[in-house]
Amino acid sequence: MAEAEKKVERPLSPHISIYSWQINMLMSIVHRITGAALYLGTLLLAAWLVAVASGEKAFALVNVLFAHPIGKVVLVGYTWALLQHLFGGLRHLLWDTGRGLHIWQVNALSWLTIIASIALTLAVWGTGLYLRGVL
């Protein structure tokens, strides 16, 4: 009887806390987080459009907010989130066709997603600043 009360060390299925990190699981989580961020970020687009439609004073106010250091961080972050979600989505569309599902392809596509999103974010802001004559 005493033996039955002894705690048996049963194997547990692996979960996030003890799972060795893989690039594709990070990209999967980031895809969901960026999606949720973009969801709230549509308010930025709405605010900008409403400001332009409302008049010069509202437009100037929104520009001041967007030009604030916090505003800039949010806008650059929003650009990256948009591109990260876009490239992540492309990856998912490819997977939907049943292609690119070998482990090495999954890993390569996941790395490509993060590299492409960062590179294009830099390119977009670089082009914008260049056109403004800042760069």
Add this chain to the structure above:
Amino acid sequence: MAYRTPLARVRGLGSAKEGTDHFWMQRLTAASNLVLVAFLIVLLVRLAGADYATVKATLARPQNAIPLLLLVLSGVVHMRLGMQTIIEDYVHAPGRRIAATMLNSFFAAGVAITCVFAVLKLSFGG
């Protein structure tokens, strides 16, 4: 052993009676968002630092207003479906889940109508 009737099977709509509608609309709007988001980024980069009159005139042009309207519609359908999935994954209490699902639709509709109203006002409001 299948308990479903042959008619239910051939309709393929499943227990939610929506079939693959959620899956398909998410992919359809993903494809349209690809093109429309690229358009938005180019438009915004071109407008970087532009004065009020230029921004207003640019957004009022049909070749910019129409893609913007398409982006808003395609975008909110996509984001509403995405947030619905997140809610279904994480919000389990029935009351909170219904409330969150409703708020999700209200938010998407609110953002859509606000953006559409602003773009149309720029085009037609003078």
